Amino acid sequence: MSIFVDDDTRVVVQGITGGEGKFHTEQMIEYGTNVVAGAVPGKGGQEVAGVPVYDTVDQAVEAEDADASVVFVPPAFAGDAVFEALDTDLDLAVAITEGIPTQDMAKVNKRLSEVDTRLIGPNCPGIITPGEAKLGILPGNIFESGDVGLVSRSGTLTYQVVSNLTERGIGQTTAIGIGGDPIIGTSFVDALEAFEADSETKAVVMCGEIGGEDEEQAAKFIAENMDTPVAGFIAGRTAPPGKRMGHAGAIVSGSGTGTAASKIDALNDAGVPVGDTPNEVADYIEDFL
Amino acid sequence: MRLHEYQAKQVFADAGIPVPESHLATTVEEVVEAVSEIGFPAAIKAQVHVGGRGKAGGIKIATSEEEARQYADEILGMDLKGYTVEKVLVEEGVDFENELYVGITMDRGEGEPVAMVSTEGGVDIESVAEETPEAIAREHIDPAFGLHPYQARKVVYDAGIPRGVAGDVASILSTLYDLYESRDASEIEINPVMITADREVVAADAVMNIDEDALFRQPDLAEMEDEAAADELEAKANEYGFDYVRLSGNVGIIGNGAGLVMTTLDLVDHFGGKPANFLDIGGGAKAERVANALDMVFADENVDAVVFNIFGGITRGDEVAKGINEALESFDEIPKKVVVRLAGTNAEEGMEILNTDLVEVESTLEDAVQRAVENAQEAGQ
Numbered sequence: 259m260s261i262f263v264d265d266d267t268r269v270v271v272q273g274i275t276g277g278e279g280k281f282h283t284e285q286m287i288e289y290g291t292n293v294v295a296g297a298v299p300g301k302g303g304q305e306v307a308g309v310p311v312y313d314t315v316d317q318a319v320e321a322e323d324a325d326a327s328v329v330f331v332p333p334a335f336a337g338d339a340v341f342e343a344l345d346t347d348l349d350l351a352v353a354i355t356e357g358i359p360t361q362d363m364a365k366v367n368k369r370l371s372e373v374d375t376r377l378i379g380p381n382c383p384g385i386i387t388p389g390e391a392k393l394g395i396l397p398g399n400i401f402e403s404g405d406v407g408l409v410s411r412s413g414t415l416t417y418q419v420v421s422n423l424t425e426r427g428i429g430q431t432t433a434i435g436i437g438g439d440p441i442i443g444t445s446f447v448d449a450l451e452a453f454e455a456d457s458e459t460k461a462v463v464m465c466g467e468i469g470g471e472d473e474e475q476a477a478k479f480i481a482e483n484m485d486t487p488v489a490g491f492i493a494g495r496t497a498p499p500g501k502r503m504g505h506a507g508a509i510v511s512g513s514g515t516g517t518a519a520s521k522i523d524a525l526n527d528a529g530v531p532v533g534d535t536p537n538e539v540a541d542y543i544e545d546f547l
Numbered sequence: 548m549r550l551h552e553y554q555a556k557q558v559f560a561d562a563g564i565p566v567p568e569s570h571l572a573t574t575v576e577e578v579v580e581a582v583s584e585i586g587f588p589a590a591i592k593a594q595v596h597v598g599g600r601g602k603a604g605g606i607k608i609a610t611s612e613e614e615a616r617q618y619a620d621e622i623l624g625m626d627l628k629g630y631t632v633e634k635v636l637v638e639e640g641v642d643f644e645n646e647l648y649v650g651i652t653m654d655r656g657e658g659e660p661v662a663m664v665s666t667e668g669g670v671d672i673e674s675v676a677e678e679t680p681e682a683i684a685r686e687h688i689d690p691a692f693g694l695h696p697y698q699a700r701k702v703v704y705d706a707g708i709p710r711g712v713a714g715d716v717a718s719i720l721s722t723l724y725d726l727y728e729s730r731d732a733s734e735i736e737i738n739p740v741m742i743t744a745d746r747e748v749v750a751a752d753a754v755m756n757i758d759e760d761a762l763f764r765q766p767d768l769a770e771m772e773d774e775a776a777a778d779e780l781e782a783k784a785n786e787y788g789f790d791y792v793r794l795s796g797n798v799g800i801i802g803n804g805a806g807l808v809m810t811t812l813d814l815v816d817h818f819g820g821k822p823a824n825f826l827d828i829g830g831g832a833k834a835e836r837v838a839n840a841l842d843m844v845f846a847d848e849n850v851d852a853v854v855f856n857i858f859g860g861i862t863r864g865d866e867v868a869k870g871i872n873e874a875l876e877s878f879d880e881i882p883k884k885v886v887v888r889l890a891g892t893n894a895e896e897g898m899e900i901l902n903t904d905l906v907e908v909e910s911t912l913e914d915a916v917q918r919a920v921e922n923a924q925e926a927g928q
Contacts, residue, residue: 360653395860397860413830414807415806417859441653441658495813497812502792504805504809
């Protein structure tokens with residue numbers, strides 16, 4: 259089993275004619291993802307990686323029966339591209355783009371509450387169900403099918419933890435990068451809820467980082483609603499307050515909220531062990547299985 | 548990106564928010580000239596990006612030319628929490644009866660902007676928020692509609708703002724929201740709004756932080772970015788377009804992706820070292836960018852050893868390896884030992900390309916960090 263995507267997912271790629279869009283469409287297809295269309299204004303009628311391109315998402319969905327989109331559109335236009343995806347009644351939209359202005363995302367977030375589409379991202383590596391489909395930029399070769407779910411705010415940290423799991427022969431049901439921006443679609447809680455409901459997910463890894471209070475909310479959710487064991491990792495223990503560490507959300511406020519310590523405490527209180535290193539997280543998961 | 552007070556006040560004034568008369572000065576003579584136009588009392592305020600300027604001696608009220616000269620001499624060139632004061636704002640002293648707080652910021656938990664108004668102005672609003680949160684009235688704003696006039700009135704009345712000035716304060720709040728939205732602010736704040744004896748409402752301070760991701764559509768604000776005041780290396784990072792933070796240790800860190808770079812920092816600490824910096828080369832970096840990153844870290848004299856940690860997704864290992872080779876081949880002698888760890892997309896191709904005469908290679912994150920910490924300890928002895 260898996261959450262959110264599987265080998266039936268029919269994908270349209272927004273921004274398929276750009277460098278990253280094209281490269282990763284090829285990678286997704288090579289992985290076995292059912293990419294059925296591209297959508298780029300003014301590029302309708304072309305073909306990229308053997309996939310027909312349409313001028314609008316609407317046309318792509320109509321012609322190819324797509325039910326999910328992956329957005330590889332530059333930041334200035336990405337908010338609009340996500341609106342377009344949400345306007346087409348897709349089941350899922352995955353926004354890879356980094357650097358979308360926060361106020362654009364606030365507007366997207368508002369619309370999101372009015373539609374049934376699930377958004378993952380932005381500023382995220384995407385989602386993968388090993389052996390079935392990947393929507394995004396995750397390097398497929400490090401993943402293996404298995405029974406551990408993974409949800410993370412950081413892309414490269416996801417890869418790191420997954421490689422630690424895979425090296426020990428521990429595969430994954432689904433891995434999701436939810437993105438490091440202050441306003442994102444799918445949250446830790448959304449992903450944890452889906453993993454809890456998935457009978458094949460036997461344990462979950464949750465990778466968080468400094469900034470915001472999403473990890474604290476996730477800890478509360480785990481304590482109250484989850485039987486599936488969770489192991490955690492929090493990046494940014496050594497981050498000084500007030501400095502933005504890359505991700506827009508990765509900033510420790512002066513008043514002590516959003517620190518690594520407060521997140522680790524909240525998770526520990528919820529019975530979630532937090533590794534000092536990614537390798538230790540894999541140790542915990544090994545113990546759970 | 549944070550604007551200086553004088554820059555934010557200019558933006559506010561252009562939008563019709565009343566601000567005191569003021570002049571920017573960089574020398575004692577300019578301060579004296581400014582006070583002769585403004586009259587007394589006049590505030591002399593250091594223009595640096597630190598909080599609590601007043602307490603740190605960066606704001607003084609002059610009541611005579613002699614005092615103005617003396618304070619200007621004290622403040623200009625002073626070190627304020629690590630920043631050298633190069634500019635002061637000379638401002639008309641406002642005789643006030645009340646001080647209010649108004650501000651708008653993004654409530655990331657709700658994913659919506661929130662307007663805040665309080666009668667507890669002129670003090671550290673964060674401690675008010677912690678100790679007496681009920682003293683701050685709040686109103687969430689639907690980003691699709693903006694701040695409705697009724698909402699501006701509601702939050703002003705909720706805060707208990709005196710009726711005689713409530714309309715003016717609501718109007719300032721509405722203008723602030725327009726600026727917040729149209730100028731892509733992440734935070735916009737007036738603390739305090741002063742109310743004078745004859746019921747005039749004046750913005751005595753101005754805070755405006757701009758969303759860095761939106762600077763592409765705010766070219767005039769982007770020009771205000773004050774690079775001169777920033778750390779020299781951080782200015783260089785701005786130029787190269789890196790996410791970079793200088794820290795106090797001696798292990799230079801380069802990686803891709805904020806989460807992995809932060810993890811690398813944490814591991815340096817875990818293995819007994821001290822990180823010298825956070826440097827994220829970002830996604831999809833090409834060879835030139837990699838070379839620039841090495842250039843940056845070598846330029847930091849505190850760095851004794853470097854760890855290069857790449858887990859490729861959108862970034863390709865062969866590009867990174869090419870960049871490392873090119874950068875290091877340009878040196879007759881490589882200034883600091885570099886440990887490289889490459890994994891993920893095209894990592895194998897990268898490892899084949901990488902010139903291992905120039906760098907040490909480790910295959911796991913832990914081994915790479917541990918090796919770099921050892922190198923730094925040896926070099927630092």
